[in-house]
Amino acid sequence: MKDKNFIIFLVCITTVLAFIALGSYTYNIYNINKMYEGKERAIERKQQEIQEQEKQKINEQAEYENFLNENVYDNDIPISFYTFNGYEYVKTSELYCNWSKNNILAECYAIASTEDTLTGINFETIFRENWDKQEKSSEYKIGYNIKLQLDSGEVINKNILEPKDLEELLTYIQIYLYDDITFMPNKLYYYLTQEELMPENMLTSIELIGSNEIERVNGPIELTVFTYNGEEDFETNTGMYLGNSKFTLKIYRE
Secondary structure, eight states: OHHHHHHHHHHHHHHHHHHHHHHHHHHHHHHHHHHHHHHHHHHHHHHHHHHHHHHHHHHHHHHHHHHHHHHTTTOOOOOEEEEEOSSEEEEOSEEEEOOOTTOEEEEEEEESOOOSEEEOSOHHHHHHHHHTTSTTGGGOEEEEEEEEEETTSOEEEEEESSGGGGGGGTTTEEEEEEOSSSOOTTOOSOOOOTTTOOTTOOOOEEEEEEOTTGGGEEEEEEEEEEEEOSGGGBOTTTOOBOSSOEEEEEEEEO
């Protein structure tokens, strides 16, 4: 009888332990499933966030492109560099000259035209005739960009919108900006200084002269003229000109 009771006891204990083990197993499985479900939901949320961010970037880029099309790329003012040969202005995209200290590398006039030659000696008349006939030209200014590489491999790529922008280049090239069309009382015709610069000034011509370390500059020097009417015409991070109204002259060492 004792053996029978013992056997019943063992069966009961075994059954209880089995239920406990099964419950523990079931609980662990449940927790594992919940954990995986939580991870899956977290992954889904992360994927949704990434998709939303991508959509936002696409929308922002589309809005930016639309802004550029409406405010930057619609500027179709023709602009070119011209050099004066004594009786006419000749459109010039290449120059070859002696690169030495105090030697003139380029004397260029910015005119709103793409004609190969413009006849006449009065620059103000030629400039105004071409500039004033351009739609909304009164809202625009003329700026420049110079790009050059030094013998060290360093590349200088700089916008020139006013005289103070020239200081960084003085070691290699002396650059002078001129306004050939704006009357300035008590001022002889000469290059503009930062102190003299007024809102109505137009940078209609530019002169490059070799400086102390011009020999450190590798060719060619790239000089670009462009028209602009605000900060939106320049890339936010690099500051480089975005528009289509531009013309580049390359200056080669002779």
